[in-house]
Amino acid sequence: MAEHGQHILALQQCGTGTVTATIIDGTAIAAKVRAEVAAGTVVYSAQRGSRPGLATVLVGENPASQTYVAAKQKACAEVGIQSFGHHLKAEATEAEVLALVQRLNADAAVHGILVQLPLPDHINEERILNAVSIEKDVDGFHPVNIGRLGMKGREPLFVPCTPDGSMRLLQEYGATFAGAHAVVLGRSNIVGLPAAMLLLKRDATLTVCHSRTKDLPAVCRQADILIAAVGRTEMVKGDWVKPGAYVIDVGINRKPDPTRKSGYRLVGDVDYDEVREVAGFITPVPGGVGPMTIAQLLSNTLRGANASAPAG
Numbered sequence: 243m244a245e246h247g248q249h250i251l252a253l254q255q256c257g258t259g260t261v262t263a264t265i266i267d268g269t270a271i272a273a274k275v276r277a278e279v280a281a282g283t284v285v286y287s288a289q290r291g292s293r294p295g296l297a298t299v300l301v302g303e304n305p306a307s308q309t310y311v312a313a314k315q316k317a318c319a320e321v322g323i324q325s326f327g328h329h330l331k332a333e334a335t336e337a338e339v340l341a342l343v344q345r346l347n348a349d350a351a352v353h354g355i356l357v358q359l360p361l362p363d364h365i366n367e368e369r370i371l372n373a374v375s376i377e378k379d380v381d382g383f384h385p386v387n388i389g390r391l392g393m394k395g396r397e398p399l400f401v402p403c404t405p406d407g408s409m410r411l412l413q414e415y416g417a418t419f420a421g422a423h424a425v426v427l428g429r430s431n432i433v434g435l436p437a438a439m440l441l442l443k444r445d446a447t448l449t450v451c452h453s454r455t456k457d458l459p460a461v462c463r464q465a466d467i468l469i470a471a472v473g474r475t476e477m478v479k480g481d482w483v484k485p486g487a488y489v490i491d492v493g494i495n496r497k498p499d500p501t502r503k504s505g506y507r508l509v510g511d512v513d514y515d516e517v518r519e520v521a522g523f524i525t526p527v528p529g530g531v532g533p534m535t536i537a538q539l540l541s542n543t544l545r546g547a548n549a550s551a552p553a554g
């Protein structure tokens with residue numbers, strides 16, 4: 243989408259005053275990815291006589307997790323992927339979860355295994371994620387996949403969906419990675435850390451910020467690409483952002499809003515109204531990174547299916 247860059251330039255040249263950022267349309271790009279997956283599943287099914295399959299593993303009754311897993315299953319159905327939902331009680335033992343994962347590893351109809359996080363406290367997340375076959379690790383959370391992501395000259399089989407979706411958005415809107423200064427706010431295993439490794443793989447110069455970083459605004463102001471994934475409502479302000487920068491907002495936070503029936507609205511880690519006056523490109527919340535997470539999961543599941551050994 244190189245035309246977006248030209249659009250910004252035209253606005254600046256005709257002197258219209260405030261330049262507002264191009265909004266990165268995650269819903270539209272996600273729809274494009276889903277359409278690619280739907281087309282791929284048609285080909286897969288014609289060749290193999292079966293559908294790609296995703297198994298979801300949900301343990302306990304976390305309402306947010308239940309919503310996310312339901313959304314993933316619905317998205318599977320829409321693109322022709324079969325989903326196998328497994329819902330264990332909150333009291334399920336670690337051995338029970340491990341046994342389920344091992345059963346799914348051995349099931350030829352399952353090409354992707356998604357263990358929804360967080361798991362209940364009594365279950366060791368590391369042991370469960372270690373047990374997922376790397377060929378079915380569509381979340382990209384297995385230490386071998388994460389390790390390969392971090393190493394020069396190695397390629398993981400799968401990359402975590404949210405950071406991969408963020409990279410796709412940047413790419414679709416014409417971002418240059420090589421030599422760009424990328425700043426990642428947050429170092430979580432699910433988003434911040436893999437996002438940083440992806441940017442490094444694409445030859446960005448990288449700074450990773452966290453709760454102990456000194457003078458966060460000054461560090462962020464250096465960013466050509468700023469990825470915010472800290473879970474703090476509207477933390478990134480307009481004067482934290484370099485004019486023209488790409489700003490990717492991974493946060494999904496509830497902000498009290500008495501005008502809404504629910505009493506809140508969803509906002510990101512970025513103060514959208516301020517930052518859109520400074521940035522060149524910005525993702526909205528909702529409608530930015532969020533839709534990409536599921537789209538990448540579908541894409542990974544199809545890839546896992548295509549890489550699997552044909553039956554017989």
Ligand code: GUN
Nearest residue numbers: 356357358359360381432
């Ligand atoms: N919990 C929050 N985000 C994710 C995700 O991308 N995958 C899984 N499995 N759990 C999550």
